[in-house]
Amino acid sequence: MRELVYYVAVSLDGYIAEPGGGFDAFRAEGDHASVIFGEYADALPGHTLSGLGIEPPRTQFDTVIMGWNTLIPALEIGITSPYPHLRQFVASRHIRDLDSSITMTNDPLSTVRDLKKENGLDIWLCGGGELAGALLPEIDRLVLKRNPFAFGSGIPLFGNAPYEPRALVLTVSRSFRSGVIVEEHVFSD
Secondary structure: OOOEEEEEEEEOOOEEEOOOOOOOOOOOOOOOHHHHHHHOHHHOOHHHHHHHOOOOOOOOEEEEEEEHHHHHHHHHOOOOOOOOOOEEEEEOOOOOOOOOOEEEEOOHHHHHHHHHHOOOOEEEEEEOHHHHHHHHHHEEEEEEEEEOOOOOOOEEOOOOOOOOOOOEEEEEEEEOOOOOEEEEEEEOO
């Protein structure tokens, strides 16, 4: 069965973006790049793959779900379909005019439950925090790229949505000279 994997960069104090939504502080360069550009290359935007001359490996993910605010930075620079190599879903409470390659959902929980029943690779939860909080009951694995700095405030890993605590088990932890730690967790319940 397919899993929903929340693969995301996070600060040491648990934020996936600055208060204004910026995420430029997260490190893409360094010895941890082998994880980003190798193991998780399916999660690279299409324009990045193209610019690097990399073909998506199609080994981890074949579907991505993201919140509207996660899509906005791509739209602001003229990219209307950031992950053309993946089946793309955007969660929004409002009707949006989107590229025809993107499916909009106002019920992300039902959408993910339906996607998990299909055959295929795992589903990547790209962000944001509010969507992750809403999808917490369906998240199977967390893959965190923990960066060595603190924002102090910003967009929390699971937003501000109320949810029941779920215990996590750390299954993999890799430290890099760059200061980034890549952690993989599964829920124990």
